[in-house]
Amino acid sequence: MFTFTELSIFLIAYLAFFIGLSYTYTKGYDVSKSKFLIVDRRAGFLESSLSVGGAWVWGIALFVSAAVGFDRGWVGLTWFLIPNMAALGIWAWWTKIVNNKMPNGYTLSAYMKEHYDSTRVAALYQALALMLALAGVVVNLTAITKLLTVLSIANIPVLTAILGLGVFIYSSKGGLKANLLTGSIQMATLLLALFGILIVTLATGGSEYLVKAINGKKNIDNLFDWNLLSTFGIATALTLLPGCVGNQIYYQRSLSQQERTFSNKTFAVGAVLFGLVPFMMGILGIMANGYGIEVKDLQTSHIEFIKQTIGIVGVGVLGIVILNAVANAMDCSFTGSASVIAHDFNKNENSSVKVARVTMFVVLVLGWFISTYNIDLWIILLAYGSIRACTFIINLLTLTKNPFSERGVFYAILFGAIITSLINWYAGSVKMPVYAMYAAVFAMFAPAVIAYSITKLLPKKV
Numbered sequence: 001m002f003t004f005t006e007l008s009i010f011l012i013a014y015l016a017f018f019i020g021l022s023y024t025y026t027k028g029y030d031v032s033k034s035k036f037l038i039v040d041r042r043a044g045f046l047e048s049s050l051s052v053g054g055a056w057v058w059g060i061a062l063f064v065s066a067a068v069g070f071d072r073g074w075v076g077l078t079w080f081l082i083p084n085m086a087a088l089g090i091w092a093w094w095t096k097i098v099n100n101k102m103p104n105g106y107t108l109s110a111y112m113k114e115h116y117d118s119t120r121v122a123a124l125y126q127a128l129a130l131m132l133a134l135a136g137v138v139v140n141l142t143a144i145t146k147l148l149t150v151l152s153i154a155n156i157p158v159l160t161a162i163l164g165l166g167v168f169i170y171s172s173k174g175g176l177k178a179n180l181l182t183g184s185i186q187m188a189t190l191l192l193a194l195f196g197i198l199i200v201t202l203a204t205g206g207s208e209y210l211v212k213a214i215n216g217k218k219n220i221d222n223l224f225d226w227n228l229l230s231t232f233g234i235a236t237a238l239t240l241l242p243g244c245v246g247n248q249i250y251y252q253r254s255l256s257q258q259e260r261t262f263s264n265k266t267f268a269v270g271a272v273l274f275g276l277v278p279f280m281m282g283i284l285g286i287m288a289n290g291y292g293i294e295v296k297d298l299q300t301s302h303i304e305f306i307k308q309t310i311g312i313v314g315v316g317v318l319g320i321v322i323l324n325a326v327a328n329a330m331d332c333s334f335t336g337s338a339s340v341i342a343h344d345f346n347k348n349e350n351s352s353v354k355v356a357r358v359t360m361f362v363v364l365v366l367g368w369f370i371s372t373y374n375i376d377l378w379i380i381l382l383a384y385g386s387i388r389a390c391t392f393i394i395n396l397l398t399l400t401k402n403p404f405s406e407r408g409v410f411y412a413i414l415f416g417a418i419i420t421s422l423i424n425w426y427a428g429s430v431k432m433p434v435y436a437m438y439a440a441v442f443a444m445f446a447p448a449v450i451a452y453s454i455t456k457l458l459p460k461k462v
Helices: 004-025 033-041 045-055 059-101 108-116 119-150 156-174 176-212 226-240 248-255 263-291 298-309 312-345 349-371 377-389 392-398 406-430 434-457
Strands: none
Touching: 004 156, 004 176, 004 312, 033 176, 033 248, 033 312, 033 349, 045 176, 045 248, 045 263, 045 312, 059 119, 059 226, 059 248, 059 263, 059 298, 059 312, 059 377, 108 119, 108 248, 108 312, 108 392, 108 406, 119 156, 119 248, 119 298, 119 312, 119 349, 119 377, 119 406, 156 176, 156 312, 156 349, 176 263, 176 298, 176 312, 226 377, 226 434, 248 263, 248 312, 263 298, 298 312, 312 349, 377 406, 377 434, 392 406, 392 434, 406 434
16 A cells, blocks of 8 residues: 555655744744743744644544544543543643743743752652653654554654654754644644545445444443443543643643733633544544454554545545644654753753753654554553543642642652552553553542641651
8 A cells, every 4th residue: 555665755755844844933942941942931822722732632542532432432432532621621721820820930840849849749740741751752653653554564663763753853943832833734734634534434434334333342322331431431531631730741831821811712722623633533433343344453443444445545644644643742742851851950041952952852762662562552541641640639739729748749649650550550461441440540539638648647847
């Protein structure tokens, strides 16, 4: 269908276009820390809305949504879609609090360090931010790997390396401004292309397949089916809802709009734009089931469906959709990790941009290496999502009510992350998804209870 040489040429041309855009329209944004990391806090509404929506379109939204639609139908897709959109909806409210509490701020970890007067609390938040940035690169290069595997393309690691390097080049030129520019174009193009695919499939028999398989392969028609909730719904909701509040990418975007008055509207619009993507991908997954696709990896069911019904043109268009989403999400991960290292660890502002670029490159190399193992995306989601959930309630209360001590926050997050990781590891080793639910529930609620208990029961550290 496609050869390695053809895809290499296309990929290089695609990346050259965005590199050209970045070098042409982000001049002057690499001269200072403020411009490179947060565009002098004057990001525009349209570019921010599209970029915010695109930043949440990780490989998870592109592939897990299709698998959920195929296997669990409209009920499973609902449990995947609503918490995802709600995460951005929560941020639409949270962004004003962030901008009020963090005037002239750059990172959540720096705020926590100052608020609790604690290097070790900051270290936990820095580790989480960098882990999420790394996971962003891993997830999205893995998504491309899955696409290329379906197409039986040779030398996949070479293609993913080309992609990662190209995104790094245009991202490292203009920092966040480059992401806002390129991400806006990528998100708009992605939505148009995906809508076109959906219309074509519906018009060529897809509507019949959709009705036939609306309840999925497992024939689930009850939104509150306990088997669904215990093996998927609750774990998904509790790992996705905290997504933005624990992610440096979104603090960076809020702070980049600090001189504006529309930050909350940006995230509300971004939530709607994002929601369209997993919704349409999930519909393709449901139709794939109705068509009778048989696949080993449900996460690629929509690709196989398009391959068999529309053919090479459809696969090419879907490939562009995935490529746009992956490139933008990786770009976000680069800028998010750069802000942590360049601000929290680098005290010489004259070298901030250089330090940021080195950070981006290191994250790229590590992320590319891990992606070559083609790990299941659902496992990655549970791994970082549950750990991220450990800080959710603590973050909300720290910036609003301030009920915790430094000691309580440190030990609660540390203990929560360790226990959550162990439970998820056990869930994977015994192949019992119900334990993923236990991990998610523990991660969401236990750390806040532990932090409050330590605060009340133990004297403050002198």
